[in-house]
Amino acid sequence: MTTTDIETDPPRKRVAAWRLLLSNPVTVASVLILLLIVVVALVGGWLAPYGINETNVANALQPPNGRHWLGTDDLGRDILSRILVATQVSLRVAVVSVAIALAAGLLVGVVAGYLRGRIDTVLMRVVDVMFAFPVLLLAMAIVAVLGPGLTTTMLAIGVVYTPIFARVARAATLSVAVEPFVQVSRTMGTGNGYILGRHVLPNIAGTMIVQTSLSLAFALLAEAALSFLGLGVQPPQPSWGRMLFDAQGFLGQAWWMSVFPGAAIFVTVLAFNLAGDGLRDVLDPKQRTMLEARRNR
Secondary structure (H helix, E strand, O other): OOOOHHHHOOHHHHHHHHHHHHOOHHHHHHHHHHHHHHHHHHHHHHHOOOOOOOOOHHHOOOOOOOOOOOOEOOOOOEHHHHHHHHHHHHHHHHHHHHHHHHHHHHHHHHHHHHHOHHHHHHHHHHHHHHHOOOHHHHHHHHHHHHOOOHHHHHHHHHHHHHHHHHHHHHHHHHHHHOOHHHHHHHHOOOOHHHHHHHHHHHHHHHHHHHHHHHHHHHHHHHHHHHHHOOOOOOOOOOOHHHHHHHHHHHOOOOOHHHHHHHHHHHHHHHHHHHHHHHHHHHHOHHHHHHHHHHHOO
16 A cells, blocks of 8 residues: 555545445455355364275275265375365465565565665565575475475475565555655654554555465465475375375376365465455555446446
8 A cells, every 4th residue: 555544544434445345246255265265274174074094995086976075086085085174284384374474574575665775775685586586496495405394385485475575565665654644753753663563564554465365375376386296295194285296197087186176276266366356456545446436437
């Protein structure tokens, strides 16, 4: 956000913004889907009809049927049970990695945008160096150094997405830092910590919320890519990406092994993106004004 909406908007405008958000059926549907996915992640272990590592070679590669609704894999494990439990693992990787990127990127971006000068130059050059590497390639390099696993995957994805948050936070902070109320606070000798907490952070919150929503989708895809390459989540823990890795040798004879976890990734990523678009339309003053004008025609 480039204005002081959060601080100066009257409650009436905030209520109107929420009404605008709720009036978008696509955004509402996306949020409801995400809430359902979160619920599945929380209770998936109890809903699973079979153990995730319960093998039965005699029932290997069974198509969807009455006993195994989504079929079985090459070891006879129930696909539905593994998808339910994998929901928690995949979402945990996405949430934790984005939290790491948000915390680090917000710190770097706000400090660079607020203090500017040499500090800004040094921090942004470091960010530029990180931007020079493709995201997945840099994540693979980090995992190769630290070794594959759940914790390493979260750390690697968090590191590679930090520059994105840093850039967004810096741009938003630069816009807020030139506002009159910030300049007045500086002139009065108000401490930087108070200015950042009272004026800067609340006014860039909307921008960071939108970026977080969109980054969750990309983090989910990054986890799936790393796990598909055998560098992410390792057995016995299942994740949607790890299930795709297990299915790659059976694409011709057991389509269900790849289709169902792939569908879970597709639906979740799409829901995150659509929810992010809806939040952007409401939290961005320009987009909100355009939507309100369009609806009032």
